[in-house]
Amino acid sequence: MFVFFALHARSALATGKSKFLGNIIPYSVPSNWDQYWNQATAENGCKWGSVENGRGIYNWGQCDVTANHCKAAGIPFKYHNFVWGSQEPGYVQNLSQPDQKIAIENYIKAAAAHYGYIEFIDVVNEPLHAVSSVAEALGGAGSTGWDWVVTSFRLVRESFPSSKLLINDYGIINDGGAITKYIKIIDILKNENLIDGIGIQCHYFNVNDFPADWMKYNLDTLAATGLPIYPSELDINAGSEENQSIIYQRVFPVLWEHYAVKGITLWGYITGSTWASNTGIVEVDRHERQAMTWLKSYLRSH
Known part of the structure; x- marks a missing residue:
């Protein structure tokens, strides 16, 4: 079985490249997945609200689908994610703040016990847009303005000392004001050696109409932090195949060819199975x- 997956991993579009090109794995692994991608993120299976069905009851089944496939194929696995206000177990909102902190600590420790080493982890997802319901329990704004984010990274660093810890948010690649706020958080985390890379979601609503030169400028601004960049959740829709391809040809090279970008993760690829319509x-x-x-042709020469 390992040989089967390894052979398919060697046929992925970015095999032999200096950076990965990954995608999500939903409830099961599509039969043609390995011929395209060489890094994986679970679409929903690893999120706190998916994993912890009841207090202290962890169901890793859907997360395991992605983790096990990555292990068999010998490709990087990204855990997505630990702290995100949009998908958390319902019970945590009814807990006292001390118990909320214990709950998130236990979840992180349980993941570490179950998986051990993980290559990449989205520690906090969308801090600018979806503040966690346990944020106050993790320190709230505190003295830095972002203590709850810092505490989240501390907890994950303790349990995953060798993993690359990432922050992740949307509306960054196309918004200079958001970049300024994002870099403030990043610099705070850097001061404690808590962050290893910058995730920037690249959904269609951020990139479809955004000029390539401005995108390059914003990547340069992020790269000035000295951290690698990991564009994530890339998807592009359009009214026709031709227009979708045209947008890919404008957006993808800017990301792929930037010196600070070390890997890109798309958010689905099969028509009718993606979270947003017409992004397959x-x-x-x-x-x-x-x-x-076009993407296959481009990657053959880049």
Whole structure:
């Protein structure tokens, strides 16, 4: 079985490149997944609200689908995520703040006990847009303005000392004001050696209409922190195959060719199975849309 996956991993689009090109794995691994991608993130399976079905009751089944596939294929696994206000167990909102902190600590420790080493971890997801319901329990704004984020990273660093710890948010690549706020958090984390990379979600609503030169400028601004950048959740939609491909041709090279970008993760690829309509680049019948045809050609020479 390991040989089977290893052979498929060697056929991925970014095999042999200096950076990875990954994608999500939903409830199961699509049969053609390995021919395209060489890094994986669980779509929903590792989020706190998915894992902890009741207090202290952890169900790793869906998260395991991605983690086990990565292990068998010999490709990086990214855990997404530990702290995010949009998907948390319902019970935590009814706990006292001390118990809320214990709950998130126990969840992180349980993940460490279950998985051991993980290559990449989105520690806090969308701190600028979806503040966790346990933020006050983790220190709230505190003296730094972002103590709850700092505490989250401390807890994860303690349990995963060798993993690359990332922050992740949307609306960064296309918004200079958001970048300023983001870098403030990043610098605070850097001062304690708590962060190893910058995640920037690149959904269609951030990149479809954004000029390539401005995108490059914003990447340069983030890169000035000295940290590697990991564009995540990349998806592009359009009214036609041709227009979708045109947007890919404008957006993807700026990300891929930037010196600070060390890997890109798309957010789905099969039409009808992505979270946002018209973002697929391969049809259910395996027909490759123009965007995928272009992407394959581009990566052969870059």
